[in-house]
Amino acid sequence: MKLLRRTPLGLALLTFAACDPPPTTVAVEAPAAAPFSASGGDALRYTLSFPEAGAHMIDVSAELPTGGEAQLTLFMAVWTPGSYLVREYSRHVEGVQATGPDGAPLTVTKTSKNRWVVNTQGLDAVQVRYRVYARELGVQTNFVDPEIAVLNGAPTFLSVVGRGDTPHTVKLNLPAAWAACETGLDAHPDGQPCHFTATSYDELVDSPILLGNPTVLPFEVMGVPHRLVIAGDQGLWDMDRAVKDVQRVVEEQAGFWGGLPYDHYLFLTVADEGSGGLEHLDSTLLLTSRWRGADDEEWKDFLGLVSHELFHAWNVKRLRPQGLGPFDYEQEVYTESLWVAEGLTAYYDDLLLVRAGLITESDYLTRLSRAINASMVPPGRKVRSVALSSFDAWIRHYRADELSQTAP
Structure with a gap:
């Protein structure tokens, strides 16, 4: 998971404890029934x-x-x-x-x-x-x-x-x-x-x-097929650069881990507004700004998002805290280990970009310093453990207010 702001939950938890109205639902009827075969097996x-x-x-x-x-x-x-x-x-x-x-x-x-x-x-x-x-x-x-x-x-x-x-x-x-x-x-x-x-x-x-009607850019790493799929407003994107840079991210992480844990992988990317990503077993869904293709700093942010979500293919999707699976999809699933699941991922996402030659050491240190400084500000870091911050992510992280960063 990568969140909408640059300082992710994980890095904040790893470094120090993290201290439009809903859309209108339209009432409609389901479409008319049609006969079907009852012999479809157990699926x-x-x-x-x-x-x-x-x-x-x-x-x-x-x-x-x-x-x-x-x-x-x-x-x-x-x-x-x-x-x-x-x-x-x-x-x-x-x-x-x-x-x-x-x-x-x-x-x-x-x-x-x-x-x-x-x-x-x-x-x-x-x-x-x-x-x-x-x-x-x-x-x-x-x-x-x-x-x-x-x-x-x-x-x-x-x-x-x-x-x-x-x-x-x-x-x-x-x-x-x-x-x-x-x-x-x-x-x-x-x-x-x-x-x-x-x-x-x-x-x-x-x-x-x-x-x-997305743009689909295929490539291979270690013989494993990957696809960078880009939908939305793509006018400012350099597609050659995009596929080369994303491929380089995959190559670096494959080398870091010693192989790839899947037999195919998709980067499903929507270029619109905002920023965020979510990890999946054989893919990731990325939401990014349409303007990122036109600005070098914005592009580095996008590559950081790619790196973060891909790293989760190992850390969280294959190596996970015991509490994160099997899932109960109807209520909260608590863990005190998000600081590992997200924190280690947030640590390595930009670091592996440096090793891949996609950002400079100076870029990396600037970005790391910015993230650490953001984590130093909330006084809650002095009173909330990383374990408790992980446990309370359900009620605090996505619903942050002025008290969230200060209360024990």
């Missing part, structure tokens, strides 16, 4: 469509085997791993309905803020349909408009309680104007375009999706 099968992209809506259809159960309990995650804040994703879910294979309606009862119970009537499989409002551009949230879709798993997919280890598949029906679907998920064995498979709910949530 939970999702189809996403975008008939009203201009209204920022995602239409979701899920074909769910019942396993013979009289009821299926559906849930939506309330947070995204790597970003320690309960975001209440279910607030953007509308029109949850269920039918049998013949299209006949089934009873759906909402039982909590993020759970629904479907009466299966003894059917082998049911179809659940709902819509998701997507107008929050970020690395943890969803955004859809006529030009682009940025999708994260946690705020998109209703899943079935107790089926986390079951395969999940995703079929994406793209508008005619969109040409590409980019994700770290494996292609479905049927070979159909924009059809993907995940071995589990964890893998589904850990694989963001970028749709539209």
